Amino acid sequence: MSQSSPFHPVDETARCLTRDLIEGATYGALATLRPDLGVPSVSRIALATDDAGSPMTLISTLADHTAALRANPVCALLIGEPGNTGDPLTHPRLTLHATATFVARESAEHASLRSRYLTLRPKSKLYVDFTDFSFVLFAISDAVLNGGFGKAWRLAPNDLRPDQRTT
Secondary structure (H helix, E strand, O other): OOOOOOOOOOOHHHHHHHHHHHHHOOEEEEEEEOOOOOOEEEEEEEOEEOOOOOEEEEEEOOOHHHHHHHHOOEEEEEEOOOOOOOOHHHOOEEEEEEEEEEEOOOOHHHHHHHHHHHHHOHHHHHOOOOOOEEEEEEEEEEEEEEOOOOOEEEEOHHHOOHHHOOO
16 A cells, blocks of 8 residues: 655645744744753744844753753754644644754844844843853754645755745
């Protein structure tokens, strides 16, 4: 018996839903591997996007996931919020497979990310300049979009770029 793929061909609907989820995400679940045990660990982190529309975060060295990302930058992000009613599995969610890159505090890129982050997350003004915080950019290798029951797509990095929209 042959098995068919559960994934639909990527189309503009999938691309738009993906971009909307990324741009609208204020937080996500970050999956890393613990360096001490090699077991998966998941944390909730704040999210924003850089000027190119790629996901980024601001994290503290005090967090376990910071040590995990420094030891092994390969990670995954889950974004998408269930609605107020109904089955949470009917609401869209997106898994991003990524590699994390820490941005040096003294770099021009840090200054640009700081400005963007403060624009998108103004409450972070309380801690953005603490010396234990770093910006992290996520380079996406691929993504899996679940738009609800029977609606799944596997996307490539160029499917996630804002300039790929035709609307």
